[in-house]
Amino acid sequence: MTLHDATLRDGQHAVAHRLDAAQLRAYAKAANAARVPLVEVGHGNGLGGSSLQIGQALLDDRAMLEAVRDVLTHSRLGVFVAPGWGTGRDIRDAVRAGADVVRIAAHCTLGDVTERHLALVRELGAEAQAVLLMSHMADPGRLAEECARMVGFGAQAVGIMDSAGHYTMRDVTERIGTIAAAVDVPVIFHGHNNLCLAVANSLAAVQAGATVIDACARGFGAGAGNTQLEALVPVLDREGHTTGVDLPALLRAADTAEDRLLEHGAPTTDSVSVMSGLAGVFSGFRRPVLRAAAEAGVDPLAVFTELGRRCAVAGQEDLIADVVRLLAKAAV
Known part of the structure; x- marks a missing residue:
């Protein structure tokens, strides 16, 4: 082992x-x-x-x-x-x-x-x-x-x-x-x-x-x-x-x-983590999703759901901005 x-x-x-x-x-x-x-x-x-x-x-x-x-x-x-x-x-x-x-x-x-x-x-x-x-x-x-x-x-x-x-x-x-x-x-x-x-x-x-x-x-x-x-x-x-x-x-x-190393504490399983896992979205998307969702005033859980539907993978971080804009527009 x-x-x-x-x-x-x-x-x-x-x-x-x-x-x-x-x-x-x-x-x-x-x-x-x-x-x-x-x-x-x-x-x-x-x-x-x-x-x-x-x-x-x-x-x-x-x-x-x-x-x-x-x-x-x-x-x-x-x-x-x-x-x-x-x-x-x-x-x-x-x-x-x-x-x-x-x-x-x-x-x-x-x-x-x-x-x-x-x-x-x-x-x-x-x-x-x-x-x-x-x-x-x-x-x-x-x-x-x-x-x-x-x-x-x-x-x-x-x-x-x-x-x-x-x-x-x-x-x-x-x-x-x-x-x-x-x-x-x-x-x-x-x-x-x-x-x-x-x-x-x-x-x-x-x-x-x-x-x-x-x-x-x-x-x-x-x-x-x-x-x-x-x-x-x-x-x-x-x-x-x-x-x-x-x-x-x-x-x-x-x-x-x-x-x-853990300047902000150890990683935890919170609501966002659960939704990311269920949606099958790359774990590294967490920080950019939270940042973009907060700036646009949209629900990060909805962002992860849509990213999962689109089968987003690492390297497609640009999709986060697209999804956030879509959700913000839909809310308006």
């Missing part, structure tokens, strides 16, 4: 991508002391993600990696790349800066876009992983086909992200079980907590065959947050799944995250 700590990447969504070098370093050092297998670092949307449209990071990609590289003496360093934002140059720079694992992400029906990126990662000698985003938008069979295709491109681990926090345990069991039966590499699951099911869904994923599970300290992540790492570890241990993580040290790392 390998735990993939995304606190310093997915957690960036919760603070508008503004973590500084001292914050990154403090948490990375604590996670390393807890013997967390891998720490993922970067902009919330990965390498090359810093932009006016989706949020500018305080530091560039290389500065973030350099801030943590020397303190990760046990933990491996991971990065996340979505083709269209991250480029081959970004991947080369990240590997030069010490990235051990490069995870390539694609929309759940577009695994073919990972081919060139995966080949480059393998060429550079880093571990190549691949994940499907917004995976609730495809059925188990299609997800398995896409994962098998990415294994053919060179992925050494594949899996799915519940980017909208939409799944129940049955959804996870069906999808992970089908993927695990279709590939011969480790299977990944990444959960979000919009319906307060992230830990339960992660356990269901393990029981269905996943061996790489993503989680964050205090659930620090987009929207309602991710699977809570310091809760997941003892649950897995109680169910007989060895993680190799030092739990007392992990609890101290979670306290470090709360003290140093």
Whole structure:
């Protein structure tokens, strides 16, 4: 069982991508002391993600990696790349800066876009992983086909992200079980907590065959947050799944995250989070939706409902303004 700590990447969504070098370093050092297998670092949307449209990071990609590289003496360093934002140059720079694992992400029906990126990662000698985003938008069979295709491109681990926090345990069991039966590499699951099911869904994923599970300290992540790492570890241990993580040290790392990273408190499952999860909308839309809805005086729940109807995905943040204008006009 390998735990993939995304606190310093997915957690960036919760603070508008503004973590500084001292914050990154403090948490990375604590996670390393807890013997967390891998720490993922970067902009919330990965390498090359810093932009006016989706949020500018305080530091560039290389500065973030350099801030943590020397303190990760046990933990491996991971990065996340979505083709269209991250480029081959970004991947080369990240590997030069010490990235051990490069995870390539694609929309759940577009695994073919990972081919060139995966080949480059393998060429550079880093571990190549691949994940499907917004995976609730495809059925188990299609997800398995896409994962098998990415294994053919060179992925050494594949899996799915519940980017909208939409799944129940049955959804996870069906999808992970089908993927695990279709590939011969480790299977990944990444959960979000919009319906307060992230830990339960992660356990269901393990029981269905996943061996790489993503989680964050205090659930620090987009929207309602991710699977809570310091809760997941003892649950897995109680169910007989060895993680190799030092739990007392992990609890101290979670306290470090709360003290140093959670400027506005830990993510919570509120009414907006529930509606976002039910509508199947990317968790990273939370902050821009709330901001645009407040400025226009429209109901953010209605905005999420309409975005879900339009099947909006990450990178389509411009749809938020369109939907807000439509709802404001309808109200008038």
